[in-house]
Amino acid sequence: MASPVDHSPAEPRRVRAHDVVVGGRSLRVVVRPASGPGPRRTPLLICNGIGAATDVLDPLVDALPANLDVIRFDPPGIGGSALPSLPYHLTWMAHRLGQVLTRMGVREVDVMGFSWGGMLAQQFALSRRRRLRRLVLAATGTGALMIPASPRVMAAMSTPRRHQDPGYVDTVASRIYGGSMREHPELAAQVLGSSARRGPMRGYYYQLLALSGWTSLPMLGSIRAPTLILAGDDDPMVPNGNATLLARGIRDSRLETYHGGHLELLVSPERFAPLIDGFLTG
Numbered sequence: 001m002a003s004p005v006d007h008s009p010a011e012p013r014r015v016r017a018h019d020v021v022v023g024g025r026s027l028r029v030v031v032r033p034a035s036g037p038g039p040r041r042t043p044l045l046i047c048n049g050i051g052a053a054t055d056v057l058d059p060l061v062d063a064l065p066a067n068l069d070v071i072r073f074d075p076p077g078i079g080g081s082a083l084p085s086l087p088y089h090l091t092w093m094a095h096r097l098g099q100v101l102t103r104m105g106v107r108e109v110d111v112m113g114f115s116w117g118g119m120l121a122q123q124f125a126l127s128r129r130r131r132l133r134r135l136v137l138a139a140t141g142t143g144a145l146m147i148p149a150s151p152r153v154m155a156a157m158s159t160p161r162r163h164q165d166p167g168y169v170d171t172v173a174s175r176i177y178g179g180s181m182r183e184h185p186e187l188a189a190q191v192l193g194s195s196a197r198r199g200p201m202r203g204y205y206y207q208l209l210a211l212s213g214w215t216s217l218p219m220l221g222s223i224r225a226p227t228l229i230l231a232g233d234d235d236p237m238v239p240n241g242n243a244t245l246l247a248r249g250i251r252d253s254r255l256e257t258y259h260g261g262h263l264e265l266l267v268s269p270e271r272f273a274p275l276i277d278g279f280l281t282g
Helices: 054-063 090-103 116-127 151-157 166-177 186-192 202-210 217-222 241-249 269-281
Strands: 016-022 025-032 044-047 070-073 109-114 132-138 227-232 253-258
Touching: 016 090, 025 054, 025 090, 044 054, 044 090, 044 116, 054 070, 054 186, 054 269, 070 090, 090 116, 090 202, 109 116, 116 132, 116 217, 132 269, 151 166, 166 186, 217 241, 227 241, 227 269, 241 253, 253 269
Parallel strands: 044 070, 044 109, 109 132, 132 227, 227 253
Antiparallel strands: 016 025, 025 070
């Protein structure tokens, strides 16, 4: 299997960064405004995985149509967002996202959540349902009540080293990410930007703590937005059965199982952007 090609855009990305203060905390929000002709579309809010800043999603955003507003953010203590002094919960984060959208003058969004961000996206769908049009859940589960990863995988997930130490990532990528990382483990550090992630670890641990006691499983039937579920057939971090739980619980949902592991969305965004956009426009 050949190594995936470089995803660098032909032109510099046209993005705008904002520091938005909500709940006494400053969050870095990055917006790629829509460009080109065509009708105004519902903006897409993307919630990222644990420990990853917004730039990890650049290749996916570049692969999405230019006429789509894309909103991203760094959780507290990650990337450009201020380091929090106290932990927070996923319900708090979903509430603050609603406040961020209000500050930006955005009333309704489509939401896509990847991994940890998929759980946040589910909470947003539950607590801010009137602001949600469509939902995309990628490589994610239902929180405390889900099919767990193996103990070895969970041990590697408990440390932020995979986001900060390229050498460490190379040794665990095949085991914890699966898919294309089994043949090219060196790609994990590349797509996660591990060599650039230096700094306090508190933000990562607070993201883990945000999931404490949280689960969407008993409430999936309350998610009314049309939902696209994307799941890899070789994802050690989020075993494939979790996608089945989501699909069975969310009434208006569609499950798409792809060949690959946890990071395929970042490694080969051109595979997923048309599928996501087709669902959003469908």
